[in-house]
Amino acid sequence: MAIIEVRDLRKVYGGRPAVDGVSFAVEEGEIFGVLGPNGAGKTTTVECVEGLRVPDSGSVRVAGMDPVADHRRVTQLLGAQLQESELQAKLTVREALELYSACYEQPVDWRPLAERLGLGEKLGARFGKLSGGQKQRLFIALALVGGPRVVVLDELTTGLDPRARRDTWQLIEEVRASGVTVLLVTHFMEEAQRLCDRIAVIDRGRIAALDTPSGLIGRSAGSTVISFTPSRPLDPRELAELPAATSVTTSATTGERDGRITVHGTDDTVNAVLSLLARHHVTAHQLRVVDATLDDAFLDLTGATS
Ligand SMILES: Nc1ncnc2c1ncn2[C@@H]1O[C@H](COP(=O)(O)OP(=O)(O)OP(=O)(O)O)[C@@H](O)[C@H]1O
Numbered sequence: 371m372a373i374i375e376v377r378d379l380r381k382v383y384g385g386r387p388a389v390d391g392v393s394f395a396v397e398e399g400e401i402f403g404v405l406g407p408n409g410a411g412k413t414t415t416v417e418c419v420e421g422l423r424v425p426d427s428g429s430v431r432v433a434g435m436d437p438v439a440d441h442r443r444v445t446q447l448l449g450a451q452l453q454e455s456e457l458q459a460k461l462t463v464r465e466a467l468e469l470y471s472a473c474y475e476q477p478v479d480w481r482p483l484a485e486r487l488g489l490g491e492k493l494g495a496r497f498g499k500l501s502g503g504q505k506q507r508l509f510i511a512l513a514l515v516g517g518p519r520v521v522v523l524d525e526l527t528t529g530l531d532p533r534a535r536r537d538t539w540q541l542i543e544e545v546r547a548s549g550v551t552v553l554l555v556t557h558f559m560e561e562a563q564r565l566c567d568r569i570a571v572i573d574r575g576r577i578a579a580l581d582t583p584s585g586l587i588g589r590s591a592g593s594t595v596i597s598f599t600p601s602r603p604l605d606p607r608e609l610a611e612l613p614a615a616t617s618v619t620t621s622a623t624t625g626e627r628d629g630r631i632t633v634h635g636t637d638d639t640v641n642a643v644l645s646l647l648a649r650h651h652v653t654a655h656q657l658r659v660v661d662a663t664l665d666d667a668f669l670d671l672t673g674a675t676s
Pocket residue numbers: 383384388406407408409410411412413414415
């Protein structure tokens with residue numbers, strides 16, 4: 371059952387639509403990613419889900435409730451880590467956790483949560499004295515302390531070092547395993563690929579694609595990349611005509627040997643490249659075949675309209 375439903379959402383600032391007809395549904399228990407270039411309308415969309423912005427038109431429902439009209443009830447089941455948050459500089463980590471716990475009807479025990487986020491040693495530290503990464507971890511703890519059914523994480527791991535980032539990913543997987551639905555705004559493709567069950571790619575206020583990470587990668591033109599250095603020159607036009615080849619590039623010629631050739635295509639293209647090499651009695655040095663990444667798919671999807 372969908373726990374978040376967004377239908378034809380529109381939000382206009384100064385006559386310019388920031389969100390222009392966005393619709394999606396998030397199933398209970400999934401990690402749903404929102405990806406998109408800067409200024410695409412991601413934060414505006416999730417802030418409408420949180421009830422922090424009022425849509426100009428369209429509808430948003432969280433567990434069947436309107437986040438603006440039923441704000442108090444929605445905040446009891448929705449935890450939010452905001453993109454840019456501040457707390458009183460003199461508040462300690464412990465005080466912040468106790469304060470937030472007191473706002474919820476059924477908070478979780480904040481102590482293990484603080485430990486899990488590496489804040490156990492910092493409970494007496496004042497907010498103003500925390501590092502950027504420690505503040506970030508505190509905001510994640512505050513988003514989870516109410517024992518939410520839905521948690522909205524905007525730029526979850528921005529500012530975290532690689533170890534803290536991986537620990538946070540593991541925590542989010544544990545949170546999901548406990549049945550919590552996660553709405554995740556991110557710029558990190560590795561994060562989206564690892565965590566998300568489905569991803570909505572938003573570009574210029576509209577949904578450019580909505581699919582699983584592997585579905586998005588599969589859609590990208592040239593989802594397989596073949597590269598090699600031929601033992602003697604090959605005509606790139608011949609490669610470009612191979613089945614499903616979407617692009618052929620040759621790096622600069624070095625010495626007597628031709629440069630490295632990179633072909634984007636599909637598995638069919640790989641077989642065709644190998645047959646062509648055999649026909650021409652050309653040996654491929656350092657032959658590599660790799661799958662395109664979510665990065666490639668993202669550029670493909672959001673670059674297409676720019
Ligand atoms: N309060 C506001 N007043 C006017 N314009 C706004 C306001 N908030 C956002 N915008 C504009 O709406 C558009 C979408 O902004 P939004 O913050 O939703 O994008 P985003 O996808 O989250 O971007 P980023 O990845 O950079 O955080 C941008 O062009 C932004 O300048």
